Amino acid sequence: MRLLWRLAGVKGRARHPFSGTSGAPMSTTVDAAASVPTSTFDQLGLSAPILNAVTDAGYDTPTPIQAGAIPLLLAGHDIIGQARTGTGKTAAFALPMLDAIDLSERAVQGLILTPTRELAVQIAEAMESYARHRPGLTILPVYGGASMMGQLHALRRGVHVVVGTPGRVLDHLRRQSLRLDKVQALVLDEADEMLRMGFIDDVETILEATPTERRTALFSATMPRAIETVARKHLREPQSVTIESHHRTTIEQRFIRLRYPEKFFALDRLLRASDHEGVLVFAQRRADTEEIAQKLCELGHRAQALNGDLGQQQRELVLHRLRERQLDVVVGTDVAARGLDVDHLSLVVNYDLPFDVDTYTHRVGRTGRAGREGLAVSLVSNRQMAFIRQVERQMKVSVKPMQVPSAADVEHRAAEIHAARLREILVAKSPELSPHYNLVKALVDEGFHMTEVAAAASLLAAGDTLKPPTLADLNPIAPSSHRNSGGNKKSRSSRHRGRSKGRGSRSSKSSRGPRASKSASDPRASKSAGDERNERKDRKTSGRLATRKTRKKVSHRKGQSPPRDRD
Numbered sequence: 209m210r211l212l213w214r215l216a217g218v219k220g221r222a223r224h225p226f227s228g229t230s231g232a233p234m235s236t237t238v239d240a241a242a243s244v245p246t247s248t249f250d251q252l253g254l255s256a257p258i259l260n261a262v263t264d265a266g267y268d269t270p271t272p273i274q275a276g277a278i279p280l281l282l283a284g285h286d287i288i289g290q291a292r293t294g295t296g297k298t299a300a301f302a303l304p305m306l307d308a309i310d311l312s313e314r315a316v317q318g319l320i321l322t323p324t325r326e327l328a329v330q331i332a333e334a335m336e337s338y339a340r341h342r343p344g345l346t347i348l349p350v351y352g353g354a355s356m357m358g359q360l361h362a363l364r365r366g367v368h369v370v371v372g373t374p375g376r377v378l379d380h381l382r383r384q385s386l387r388l389d390k391v392q393a394l395v396l397d398e399a400d401e402m403l404r405m406g407f408i409d410d411v412e413t414i415l416e417a418t419p420t421e422r423r424t425a426l427f428s429a430t431m432p433r434a435i436e437t438v439a440r441k442h443l444r445e446p447q448s449v450t451i452e453s454h455h456r457t458t459i460e461q462r463f464i465r466l467r468y469p470e471k472f473f474a475l476d477r478l479l480r481a482s483d484h485e486g487v488l489v490f491a492q493r494r495a496d497t498e499e500i501a502q503k504l505c506e507l508g509h510r511a512q513a514l515n516g517d518l519g520q521q522q523r524e525l526v527l528h529r530l531r532e533r534q535l536d537v538v539v540g541t542d543v544a545a546r547g548l549d550v551d552h553l554s555l556v557v558n559y560d561l562p563f564d565v566d567t568y569t570h571r572v573g574r575t576g577r578a579g580r581e582g583l584a585v586s587l588v589s590n591r592q593m594a595f596i597r598q599v600e601r602q603m604k605v606s607v608k609p610m611q612v613p614s615a616a617d618v619e620h621r622a623a624e625i626h627a628a629r630l631r632e633i634l635v636a637k638s639p640e641l642s643p644h645y646n647l648v649k650a651l652v653d654e655g656f657h658m659t660e661v662a663a664a665a666s667l668l669a670a671g672d673t674l675k676p677p678t679l680a681d682l683n684p685i686a687p688s689s690h691r692n693s694g695g696n697k698k699s700r701s702s703r704h705r706g707r708s709k710g711r712g713s714r715s716s717k718s719s720r721g722p723r724a725s726k727s728a729s730d731p732r733a734s735k736s737a738g739d740e741r742n743e744r745k746d747r748k749t750s751g752r753l754a755t756r757k758t759r760k761k762v763s764h765r766k767g768q769s770p771p772r773d774r775d
């Protein structure tokens with residue numbers, strides 16, 4: 209694995225010169241760059257069991273955020289950690305927390321709050337692996353939509369670390385099933401998103417239930433100014449660890465300029481022309497994620513939607529299938545934008561643009577993780593070009609134009625895939641070929657050349673999979689606001705059902721398990737009480753967001769801020 213951060217210029221700098229509570233000294237800034245060239249995990253002050261787990265995870269060198277943050281957290285400082293997406297912030301806060309747990313005391317000593325359920329599960333799993341050489345250390349993910357009974361049971365037995373979403377953690381606090389009076393280390397992961405989602409009141413109530421002498425850390429790839437208020441109020445003399453790269457990121461960012469009706473066509477072409485195995489497509493509305501995923505399935509892509517309308521079990525299943533490579537494409541709302549770490553995810557498509565550059569940053573950061581290469585493509589109208597320029601300015605990157613892949617590009621790729629499948633059969637010398645030898649021989653005896661017979665057989669096997677649908681073949685996905693009762697018309701794209709690039713197409717894919725069906729893109733798990741509560745919260749949140757979005761649209765009209773998503 210190529211780790212680009214070894215090459216990247218990094219520096220620590222003061223971003224958050226907050227004073228602590230009661231006029232304490234200004235925060236110190238750590239020059240992470242100074243520690244990077246020399247630091248190894250051994251030098252950070254971690255104990256042997258944690259170091260062994262780090263070795264097991266295959267980490268050779270600490271990333272800059274780890275080199276900067278771990279010694280400070282071990283020394284008991286509060287910190288604000290900011291580093292690009294996919295650069296190991298989880299281990300930066302998790303390793304020192306796990307190191308400090310006193311196993312003789314069966315009480316919650318570490319608490320991590322995250323904005324999404326998926327992230328809570330992912331972080332808890334990462335922590336399990338980092339704690340594998342500290343037997344008896346227990347970690348519990350606590351989030352809405354999951355069985356309350358299971359969580360109550362685990363909490364009664366006692367756990368050392370809780371990783372949770374604010375809503376469910378608060379639920380447990382109110383039921384008195386969770387006590388936080390022994391918490392020594394607290395992390396607000398993706399702190400800015402929790403703020404943005406309106407969780408701040410819940411977070412503050414939770415903080416009040418923890419001892420004031422705890423260590424507190426805020427982590428995110430983006431730290432808007434609003435986070436200062438939270439830090440000033442809840443952190444004591446925080447140290448800032450900000451890692452900045454002056455070199456290129458590992459994410460290549462592109463845009464395709466098009467009209468709205470061309471969007472779905474462009475997406476299909478992007479998927480067909482590339483050999484990306486894990487693709488995350490972002491749409492703004494839940495209903496659109498369903499429709500896009502369904503139409504992609506009709507075209508033979510293995511796709512599924514991921515949004516807040518799905519039951520929690522279903523959401524987890526979608527991510528599980530993506531991780532297991534049983535799916536190629538997940539079409540999600542921003543519920544999938546934060547923190548998700550799927551290592552083979554190599555393409556992110558902004559089918560719709562987000563409303564702000566921070567969200568864009570997190571979306572594209574789902575690819576190019578841990579130094580791997582990734583591509584992010586945004587589908588934009590002329591009017592949305594201002595947003596791309598804003599991204600370039602704010603992220604200090606270049607976002608270059610690209611064309612919708614041509615039919616020739618797609619045919620070339622499809623031919624490669626087809627050839628790979630034929631090659632696989634030839635190499636395997638499958639016994640199933642036997643009857644076909646006689647058949648070919650008979651045709652050759654009739655006077656056809658061997659090559660002609662092979663070409664005809666190849667044509668028969670490929671069907672029309674080598675020819676991609678044209679723009680005219682595909683029914684565009686209408687903006688939600690344009691949809692009406694006429695929306696039930698049979699899609700012309702159904703003509704292409706089964707004309708997939710992927711029907712067992714890629715040699716390695718044929719063994720990847722069942723293909724997603726139309727119904728697979730739209731399943732609903734039965735909703736638990738927890739789900740309902742969370743959905744109420746979702747609705748409350750989306751109400752708040754809607755108000756904010758309306759405000760942003762207004763400010764954009766004044767020429768200040770992000771574009772409207774729809775033409």
Ligand SMILES: Nc1ncnc2c1ncn2[C@@H]1O[C@H](COP(=O)(O)OP(=O)(O)OP(=O)(O)O)[C@@H](O)[C@H]1O
Pocket residue numbers: 266267268269270271274291292293294295296297298299428429546547548549551573574577578
């Ligand atoms: N020192 C290391 N060496 C190699 N890989 C690492 C190292 N530290 C973490 N990783 C891997 O890097 C990937 C990204 O880490 P992580 O999810 O913690 O990133 P992040 O900075 O929190 O990203 P985001 O801002 O998107 O949440 C993970 O797969 C993790 O296992």
